Amino acid sequence: MATATSDFPDVQLHIVTGKGGTGKSTVAASLALALASRGKTVLLCEVEGRQGIAQMFDVPPLPYEERRIARATEHGHGDVYALAIDAEAALLEYLSMYYRLGRAGKALDRFGVIDFATTIAPGVRDVLLTGKVYEAAQRNSRNKNARRYDALVLDAPPTGRIAQFLNVNSELAGLAKMGPIKSQADTVMTLLRSPRTAVHLVTVLEEMPVQETIDGVAELREARLPVGSVIVNLVRPQDLDDEARASLLDGAIDTAALTKALTSAGIDATPALVETLVAEGRDHAERRRLEDSQRALVEKIGVPAYELGQLPGGVDLGGLYELAESLREQGLA
Numbered sequence: 001m002a003t004a005t006s007d008f009p010d011v012q013l014h015i016v017t018g019k020g021g022t023g024k025s026t027v028a029a030s031l032a033l034a035l036a037s038r039g040k041t042v043l044l045c046e047v048e049g050r051q052g053i054a055q056m057f058d059v060p061p062l063p064y065e066e067r068r069i070a071r072a073t074e075h076g077h078g079d080v081y082a083l084a085i086d087a088e089a090a091l092l093e094y095l096s097m098y099y100r101l102g103r104a105g106k107a108l109d110r111f112g113v114i115d116f117a118t119t120i121a122p123g124v125r126d127v128l129l130t131g132k133v134y135e136a137a138q139r140n141s142r143n144k145n146a147r148r149y150d151a152l153v154l155d156a157p158p159t160g161r162i163a164q165f166l167n168v169n170s171e172l173a174g175l176a177k178m179g180p181i182k183s184q185a186d187t188v189m190t191l192l193r194s195p196r197t198a199v200h201l202v203t204v205l206e207e208m209p210v211q212e213t214i215d216g217v218a219e220l221r222e223a224r225l226p227v228g229s230v231i232v233n234l235v236r237p238q239d240l241d242d243e244a245r246a247s248l249l250d251g252a253i254d255t256a257a258l259t260k261a262l263t264s265a266g267i268d269a270t271p272a273l274v275e276t277l278v279a280e281g282r283d284h285a286e287r288r289r290l291e292d293s294q295r296a297l298v299e300k301i302g303v304p305a306y307e308l309g310q311l312p313g314g315v316d317l318g319g320l321y322e323l324a325e326s327l328r329e330q331g332l333a
Contacts, residue, residue, distance in 0.1 A: 004331035006038070007304055008228060011198045013137055013191065015154045015228075017162040017216065018202030019209045023233045025052045026315050026323070027202045027308065028155040033070060033324035034333030036078030040150035043136055044069075044082045047129045048157060053082045058317060064089040066136075066147060070317075072324070081147070083136075090128040127168045127185045134188045137196070159201060159212050163219035166192050166199070170223070198228025200332075203298065205232060205291040210298060217301055229304040229332060232295070236310055240285060248285040253278050306330045 008014070014031055018024030025046070032044040043066060046053050051061045057069045062084040070080040139148045157165045164170075168185045191197060199220055203213040213230060220227050240248070247253050255274050262269035298305050308326055311319040327333050 004329060006333055007331045008198055010195055011228065012150070013133065013152045013154065013197045015156050015162075015166070015197065015199045016202060016231075017156045017159050017199065018231075018233075019159050019212045022202045022204050022209050023315075024158070024202040025050075025155050026056065026320070027200075027231050027233055028153050029053065029056050030308070030320050030323035030327055031200075031333060032080045032151075032153040033072055033320055034327040035151045035153070036070070036072035036080045037324060037328055038078060038333065040078045041147070042078060042080045043149045043152045044080055044155070045085055045133055045136075045152065046083075046155040047085045048155070049084070049086065051084060052155065053084065056315065056317070056320060057082070072321075078150075081149070083132075085129050085132045087125045087128050090132045126165050127188065130166065130168055130188050130192070131184050134191050137191060156199075159216035162199065162216060163223045163225065166220075166225050167223045193224055193226065195226070197226050199225055200228045200231055202231045202233050204234045205294040205298075207290075207294065210294045214297065214301060217303070227303055229306060230298050230301055231327075231332070232298060232305060232307045234310045235307045236287070236291075238288065240281070240288065244281075245285040245288055248278070248282045249289065251282075253281070304332075306332050 014035075016024050016028040016031060018027070028046075029044060032042045035042045044053060053059075053069070054061050059067075059069050059082075062082055064084065064086050066081045066083045068079050069082045072078050072080070133152060133154055136149060137152055139146050156162055167189075169189050201213045201216055203209040217227050217230075255278065258277070259269040259274050262274070267273075306327065307330075308323050311322065313319065324333070
C-alpha cells in the first residue's frame, strides 16, 4: 500500500500530550520512529523524569545528553535520538552558557539553591524545560559540533497541565517582568506559537479522556497555541458488523440458530453457554456504541484525527515500529 504524504510537512516540533493512561508516551515514541522512517534525524524528549523513553526502547536510563536509541531502516534510514530533560541540569547549563558561572553554578547545585529555585517558581522550571527544546530546534550551521535535527517530538505533561506548561509567558507574568529569563520565555513562545509547532492530543474512546481532550483543545486555542491533531489510541478490533450489533442490542438474536451453528462446529452448545455468549456479544455491542458516540465527539473538534489499534502483545520495541508504520500510512508523520 502506498504511504500517504505527511499532513504536517512544515512542522518541526511535535508536542504530544494526553490524559494519564491514554498512552501518550507510547504515541510520542511511535511518532518519532515514524518521522525517522522518512529519513529524518529526530530528537525525542521527555520532561517528567520517569525515564519512560529508556523503558520503551529497552536502553539504560538516559543522562542529560542526547543519545541515539533507534534507527528506522525500512524506508528512509533516519535516526532517533533521545534526551531526558532535567530542570536542574538545564538551569546549570543555562547559567554556564549565559553567565559563565561554571564551577560556581555547580556549587549552587550542591547547596540546593537550584532545586529551591525551580521548586518555588514552577514557571521558571517550565521555561528551562521548554528552553532546552527550543535550543535543539534552533540549531544551525553556527552551532559548532551540535547535532541538527529535522524534527523534534516532545513527550509533554498531561492534558490538564499542557496549556500552563507551554504558555510560559503567562506563568512568568507575576515573577519576571524583565531580564534574561523573561527574554528567554518570549523567545520560546515565538517557536511554540509558530507554524513550526503542532500540539497533538492523545485520547481513548471513553467519556473522561475525550472530554479532557475537548477541554484541552479549547485551552490551547485560548492560549493561541497551535493544535495539531487528535490521536485515538488503544482502539479495539471491530468484531461485529452493523446487523449483528443491532440484533444484540435489540435482544433479537436467534438463539436456536446460534445453538445449531455451535453444534455443527463440534461445540457442546448448552443453554448456559449460549446465554453467556449472547451476553458477551451484547456487552461488546454496547461498548461499540459508546465508542462510536465518543468518536463522533472527536470528529466535532475539527482537527485531523488518527487511530491506533490496541497491540495484542502489549507495547515493546516491535510494537512501537508497528504503530509508527500506522502513523506514517495515515499521514501524521
